Amino acid sequence: MIRAENIFKSFEDNEVLKGISTEFFPGKTNLIIGRSGAGKTVLLKLLIGLLKPTTGKVFYDKVDFFSLGKKEIRTIRMQVGMLFQASALFDSMTVEENIRFPLDMFTNMTWKEKKDRVNFCLERVSLGKVNDNYPSEISGGMQKRVGIARAIVLNPKYLFCDEPNSGLDPKTSIVIDELIHDITIENNITTVINTHDMNSVMEIGDNVILLYQGQIAWRGNRDDVLHSDNEVLHDFMFASPFLQQLRDSALQK
Amino acid sequence: MFFKNFLFHMGRYTMMLGTSFSRPEKYYMYYKETMRQMNDIGIGSLVIVGLIAIFIGAVTAVQFLYQLDGTLVPVYYIGYIIRDSTIIELAPTITCLVLAGKVGSNMAAEIGGMRQKEHIDAMEIMGVNTAAYLIMPKIIAALVVIPLLVAIAAFVSVIGGYLAAVPTGLMSDAEYIQGVRSFFEPFNVVMMFVKALVFAFLLTSISCYQGYYVRGGSIELGQASTNAVVFSDIMILLADYIIAVLLTG
Numbered sequence: 404m405i406r407a408e409n410i411f412k413s414f415e416d417n418e419v420l421k422g423i424s425t426e427f428f429p430g431k432t433n434l435i436i437g438r439s440g441a442g443k444t445v446l447l448k449l450l451i452g453l454l455k456p457t458t459g460k461v462f463y464d465k466v467d468f469f470s471l472g473k474k475e476i477r478t479i480r481m482q483v484g485m486l487f488q489a490s491a492l493f494d495s496m497t498v499e500e501n502i503r504f505p506l507d508m509f510t511n512m513t514w515k516e517k518k519d520r521v522n523f524c525l526e527r528v529s530l531g532k533v534n535d536n537y538p539s540e541i542s543g544g545m546q547k548r549v550g551i552a553r554a555i556v557l558n559p560k561y562l563f564c565d566e567p568n569s570g571l572d573p574k575t576s577i578v579i580d581e582l583i584h585d586i587t588i589e590n591n592i593t594t595v596i597n598t599h600d601m602n603s604v605m606e607i608g609d610n611v612i613l614l615y616q617g618q619i620a621w622r623g624n625r626d627d628v629l630h631s632d633n634e635v636l637h638d639f640m641f642a643s644p645f646l647q648q649l650r651d652s653a654l655q656k
Numbered sequence: 657m658f659f660k661n662f663l664f665h666m667g668r669y670t671m672m673l674g675t676s677f678s679r680p681e682k683y684y685m686y687y688k689e690t691m692r693q694m695n696d697i698g699i700g701s702l703v704i705v706g707l708i709a710i711f712i713g714a715v716t717a718v719q720f721l722y723q724l725d726g727t728l729v730p731v732y733y734i735g736y737i738i739r740d741s742t743i744i745e746l747a748p749t750i751t752c753l754v755l756a757g758k759v760g761s762n763m764a765a766e767i768g769g770m771r772q773k774e775h776i777d778a779m780e781i782m783g784v785n786t787a788a789y790l791i792m793p794k795i796i797a798a799l800v801v802i803p804l805l806v807a808i809a810a811f812v813s814v815i816g817g818y819l820a821a822v823p824t825g826l827m828s829d830a831e832y833i834q835g836v837r838s839f840f841e842p843f844n845v846v847m848m849f850v851k852a853l854v855f856a857f858l859l860t861s862i863s864c865y866q867g868y869y870v871r872g873g874s875i876e877l878g879q880a881s882t883n884a885v886v887f888s889d890i891m892i893l894l895a896d897y898i899i900a901v902l903l904t905g
């Protein structure tokens with residue numbers, strides 16, 4: 404479990420987050436949603452310490468993350484996997500080398516064990532035979548999958564995904580979402596996902612917070628969405644007239 | 657303002673070096689990276705260093721012959737002058753200034769690109785000490801390879817001087833050899849290696865620093881790469897002076 408406690412974050416005089424308190428649960432896909440610029444990426448980077456909050460605390464289980472020294476932070480991070488918005492695959496390495504990198508760095512596995520683990524992870528994200536390709540040689544959706552494979556290779560307890568389906572078509576997005584959801588449940592991972600995709604909310608929104616003007620404007624899960632009368636949520640979820648009609652007809656039934 | 661800036665960068669630079677010299681997560685990975693860097697720095701720079709060294713020797717020979725023409729200084733002194741001026745000054749300094757342009761800018765761009773493409777963040781999140789993994793192998797590789805390059809440059813310069821002076825008939829083969837073998841002072845070689853080591857450390861650490869803390873986009877990356885060369889060059893020349901004062905005093 405990860406708990407954020409009253410987090411404030413400003414960049415010079417731009418106050419991005421104003422008092423965020425929330426919990427992210429194991430075995431669930433926890434979603435952070437909000438419009439572009441709402442501060443989703445900033446919040447995610449704060450949770451894992453790539454940015455420091457102006458004030459506020461982050462707890463991993465019972466451990467106060469920002470009170471830790473560099474070495475202890477690294478031990479927590481070894482239990483963390485992250486999928487970046489732009490995948491962040493190392494472009495001088497092949498797909499296999501990318502996924503193997505954490506194994507090379509942190510385990511004493513034999514070459515054969517690593518190879519098996521890499522292939523297992525690649526299979527888990529439904530990729531085969533791209534081991535020797537370079538990231539630039541595969542499609543964006545495949546890069547995301549490789550990113551997921553690399554993130555889960557060390558069996559993380561926590562998984563962070565920054566917009567896992569930005570730039571993907573709706574069908575592929577759903578496949579990626581479901582993949583993350585399944586992996587989360589299989590391994591009881593605490594997964595935190597940034598997204599502005601309403602499909603994701605309805606598919607995998609186990610625990611959703613909506614960021615708006617630096618605060619949490621709404622929280623709930625996918626079943627609450629239709630019946631909520633929160634205006635910010637509705638503006639966000641049902642942005643087009645077409646979607647508003649869909650919602651109204653769904654509610655009438 | 658300038659002073660505050662200077663202190664900020666000095667502080668951050670020192671802290672970066674502090675973090676980069678810590679215990680590797682996996683020695684083998686660091687070893688592999690160091691080997692790769694040695695190859696890049698060493699083999700990659702051999703041709704340019706050799707070329708420059710030949711011309712340094714040749715130009716020194718021609719110009720000193722011109723300068724000493726009609727004086728009482730015996731002509732065989734040319735060999736001696738070339739040998740010592742390259743060993744003490746020209747080989748380490750010019751080689752490292754050139755390497756700052758070639759290797760330094762390359763390192764700054766490589767690390768800076770990784771920063772901008774979030775590769776460094778990705779490694780940090782895996783738990784890698786990126787300051788160590790990305791910087792230490794480069795510094796160690798440079799400390800091993802650059803002194804060797806400098807030694808090669810000194811040797812090649814003496815050959816360059818020979819080629820410019822002897823076949824062209826400016827002096828005889830015997831005179832040049834006699835000069836090169838006169839007044840040899842082993843301490844000068846020590847001085848050359850001291851300089852090479854210090855310059856190698858400066859140019860890699862400064863270049864890595866420029867890349868590691870880059871922000872923004874391609875314009876900033878270009879600036880970082882330029883800054884890497886400019887600041888390395890300035891610090892090399894400054895260090896050159898300080899070493900000269902300390903070791904000859």
Ligand SMILES: Nc1ncnc2c1ncn2[C@@H]1O[C@H](COP(=O)(O)OP(=O)(O)OP(=O)(O)O)[C@@H](O)[C@H]1O
Pocket residue numbers: 414417419437438439440441442443444445446599
């Ligand atoms: N390093 C930074 N320095 C200064 N301001 C920043 C920085 N990072 C983010 N911001 C500001 O924080 C705000 C939120 O940015 P953030 O990237 O978190 O948005 P987001 O919700 O992830 O948007 P998107 O969906 O487009 O990715 C923006 O106004 C941005 O200008």
Ligand SMILES: [Mg+2]
Pocket residue numbers: 443444445488565566
């Ligand atoms: Mg974002």
